[in-house]
Amino acid sequence: MIKAILIGAGGRGIGAYGEYAIKNPNDIKFIAVADPDIERRMYFSYRHGIAPENQFSSYEEILRLPKMADTCFICTQDTLHIQPAKLALKKGYDVFLEKPMAVYPEDCVLLEEIAKKENRKLMIGHVLRYTQFFSAIKELVDSGKIGSLMTIQHNENVSFWHQAHSYVRGNWRNVETSSPMILAKSCHDLDILYWLSNSTPIKVASFGSLSYFKESSAPIGAPKYCMDGCPKESECAYFAPKVYLNAPDWMKLPVSNKMTDEDILAALKKGPYGRCVYRSDNDVVDHQVVIIEFENQMTASFTMTAFTHENTRTIKLMGTLGEIRGHMDKQEIEIYTFGNDIPEVIHLETLDYGHGGGDYGIMKAFVRLIEIGDNQEIASDEASVMSHLLAFAAEKSRLESKSIDFIQYVKDIKKNA
Numbered sequence: 001m002i003k004a005i006l007i008g009a010g011g012r013g014i015g016a017y018g019e020y021a022i023k024n025p026n027d028i029k030f031i032a033v034a035d036p037d038i039e040r041r042m043y044f045s046y047r048h049g050i051a052p053e054n055q056f057s058s059y060e061e062i063l064r065l066p067k068m069a070d071t072c073f074i075c076t077q078d079t080l081h082i083q084p085a086k087l088a089l090k091k092g093y094d095v096f097l098e099k100p101m102a103v104y105p106e107d108c109v110l111l112e113e114i115a116k117k118e119n120r121k122l123m124i125g126h127v128l129r130y131t132q133f134f135s136a137i138k139e140l141v142d143s144g145k146i147g148s149l150m151t152i153q154h155n156e157n158v159s160f161w162h163q164a165h166s167y168v169r170g171n172w173r174n175v176e177t178s179s180p181m182i183l184a185k186s187c188h189d190l191d192i193l194y195w196l197s198n199s200t201p202i203k204v205a206s207f208g209s210l211s212y213f214k215e216s217s218a219p220i221g222a223p224k225y226c227m228d229g230c231p232k233e234s235e236c237a238y239f240a241p242k243v244y245l246n247a248p249d250w251m252k253l254p255v256s257n258k259m260t261d262e263d264i265l266a267a268l269k270k271g272p273y274g275r276c277v278y279r280s281d282n283d284v285v286d287h288q289v290v291i292i293e294f295e296n297q298m299t300a301s302f303t304m305t306a307f308t309h310e311n312t313r314t315i316k317l318m319g320t321l322g323e324i325r326g327h328m329d330k331q332e333i334e335i336y337t338f339g340n341d342i343p344e345v346i347h348l349e350t351l352d353y354g355h356g357g358g359d360y361g362i363m364k365a366f367v368r369l370i371e372i373g374d375n376q377e378i379a380s381d382e383a384s385v386m387s388h389l390l391a392f393a394a395e396k397s398r399l400e401s402k403s404i405d406f407i408q409y410v411k412d413i414k415k416n417a
């Protein structure tokens with residue numbers, strides 16, 4: 001069993017990793033917590049039996065003290081990753097850091113260097129690699145069943161409602177206060193492409209924009225807040241009371257720590273989640289594509305879009321001898337081999353953990369990494385850095401309207417780090 005401290009008792013700290021520790025007490029025990037939000041800190045302490053002297057109001061406070069556990073979980077918001085991660089590694093903690101590692105490319109490289117220099121383990125929350133779905137696809141590709149992989153088409157179907165919740169009203173809506181959406185939402189997906197390719201990206205290009213969730217799409221007469229008497233409330237898919245009174249807990253928590261209907265409605269009145277989706281201060285894209293060429297001549301295209309009914313990932317992998325199609329939410333993979341019209345269909349078991357079981361898989365792997373040094377070569381911090389650099393390169397391409405020589409880009413970033 002590994003002992004851990006938690007920095008940031010929010011959705012991920014409480015809901016993903018805290019819950020894992022409660023359900024798997026022989027794997028992880030949280031012995032301290034830091035969060036300025038007293039209600040969240042108290043709730044986490046109560047759930048994990050944390051003594052009052054081990055409850056802190058900031059990462060600065062807890063990381064000023066001598067090392068008190070094997071590992072440090074950092075689950076703060078995107079812009080608050082780099083500082084606590086640097087401090088924790090230098091204090092001698094092995095670190096589990098939520099993705100994205102950092103919001104600047106040089107900082108991602110720097111973190112990897114600090115972890116190496118301090119001889120510490122650093123794992124990034126790239127949960128998708130640990131899902132049954134992507135693990136099965138990786139195994140199929142590596143087995144040669146569809147020959148040599150030539151092309152990947154991968155979609156992150158964000159869905160209209162998730163876009164509105166997280167990227168229009170929520171914490172990841174604005175580049176300045178969080179990070180570009182291709183990093184925040186899809187460093188995961190670029191990581192999957194990098195992982196499946198077994199190769200090195202050499203060219204990256206990207207296009208996309210914020211086209212819909214903005215003032216020009218607002219219905220005539222729509223007020224800034226839904227509850228101020230919107231003429232379209234009965235037909236709008238984003239009418240805040242309708243969305244949040246029926247939402248799952250992970251969507252209610254950022255609206256109000258107390259999730260009663262009364263508290264939710266009070267918070268929506270003038271709070272960020274009660275804003276009209278066309279009149280928020282969001283500036284991240286609502287659709288973006290990324291195309292990549294790899295050293296082994298494989299090509300990949302990735303689409304991240306708000307404009308989908310489903311909230312899931314779908315993928316098609318095309319090889320010299322066949323094709324694989326996968327639907328993550330359905331836990332279904334179809335394999336076609338050329339010359340054979342009947343596909344082999346795999347139905348995976350559904351696990352009671354977030355991200356298609358990835359939240360469970362990554363914790364099992366983290367415990368193995370800390371206890372016996374084994375990470376099955378799945379997601380080294382080096383691979384995570386490359387995946388993040390792919391996201392930064394894609395954003396540079398989108399903003400500067402040019403294709404990026406990825407090899408040169410990586411060299412430049414490493415030189416400046």
Ligand SMILES: NC(=O)c1ccc[n+]([C@@H]2O[C@H](COP(=O)([O-])OP(=O)(O)OC[C@H]3O[C@@H](n4cnc5c(N)ncnc54)[C@H](O)[C@@H]3O)[C@@H](O)[C@H]2O)c1
Binds near residue numbers: 034184
């Ligand atoms: N791996 C994944 O699949 C996945 C999924 C969702 C989110 N994330 C990432 O996880 C991170 C956390 O997301 P979340 O939804 O849990 O956020 P959250 O806002 O719910 O939680 C962050 C917590 O950090 C606390 N905090 C703020 N300042 C602090 C400080 N100085 N010291 C200690 N704590 C502090 C906040 O009070 C809050 O409780 C984000 O970076 C997000 O992008 C990853």
